[in-house]
Amino acid sequence: MEGNNNFEKANFRSIIELDGLDKIQDRLKIIDAFLSTEEHITVEQMCRLLKVKGCAYEPGFVRQCMNRMVDLGFAQKEQFEGQPVRYEHRHLGRHHDHLICTRCGKISEFANEEIERLQVEIAVQHGFHMLQHRMEIYGLCSDCLAQRKPLMPLAMAKSGERVMIKEMVGGRVARSRMADLGLRPGDRIEIINNNGMGRLILGCGSTRLAIGRGVAQKIMVSSEKETSQAACGEKT
Numbered sequence: 001m002e003g004n005n006n007f008e009k010a011n012f013r014s015i016i017e018l019d020g021l022d023k024i025q026d027r028l029k030i031i032d033a034f035l036s037t038e039e040h041i042t043v044e045q046m047c048r049l050l051k052v053k054g055c056a057y058e059p060g061f062v063r064q065c066m067n068r069m070v071d072l073g074f075a076q077k078e079q080f081e082g083q084p085v086r087y088e089h090r091h092l093g094r095h096h097d098h099l100i101c102t103r104c105g106k107i108s109e110f111a112n113e114e115i116e117r118l119q120v121e122i123a124v125q126h127g128f129h130m131l132q133h134r135m136e137i138y139g140l141c142s143d144c145l146a147q148r149k150p151l152m153p154l155a156m157a158k159s160g161e162r163v164m165i166k167e168m169v170g171g172r173v174a175r176s177r178m179a180d181l182g183l184r185p186g187d188r189i190e191i192i193n194n195n196g197m198g199r200l201i202l203g204c205g206s207t208r209l210a211i212g213r214g215v216a217q218k219i220m221v222s223s224e225k226e227t228s229q230a231a232c233g234e235k236t
């Protein structure tokens, strides 16, 4: 890997020297820092990385240098939806696509021969000659997915369980029943008794409430136990 970086750096140097560019040493420091990371990196992050390595450069100079690397085929410029411009290594003869998490911004890479082949096939079917493409898949990464608290109807909560009220899925009647009971989204409640039939007995603050199973079907809750376990990383 390191050997490969040295090759890329020497390759870059020979071209910028031929071009008669100034500040060769500074530009070499910038490509060095860039090659040292595998991230999809922004100019701002590049400046921070360079600073750690003892080089303080103006963002404008770093950006210009990065764009030169793009022109010369050493870097690839990306702009994913809702994110700043990023740069990543351009490995000649190798291609990959991206999965972008819309919650935390994490970018993952994938390469799939079948998808690549299909894209060419589709282009050909349209009498189209494909030169390049981008495949970007937006969604939630596995970490964000794991953090998302699953919702269940209150009627499914077990006796002894503590839950948080998230939302009401019922109509006006259920809503007004919930309001009558003084229950609101965000309230933490304890299931004192739910035997699977008839009404449920809940502990809400210092009050015990009896609510019908029908209403309990329409109150969506998340389990507090699951969230605290996930937060502590407890193993079962």
Ligand SMILES: [Zn+2]
Residues within 6 Å of the ligand: 095, 096, 097, 116, 133, 134, 135
């Ligand atoms: Zn692709």
Ligand SMILES: [Zn+2]
Residues within 6 Å of the ligand: 101, 102, 103, 104, 105, 106, 140, 141, 142, 143, 144, 145
């Ligand atoms: Zn994420």
Ligand SMILES: [Zn+2]
Residues within 6 Å of the ligand: 040, 088, 096, 097, 098, 109
């Ligand atoms: Zn990438």
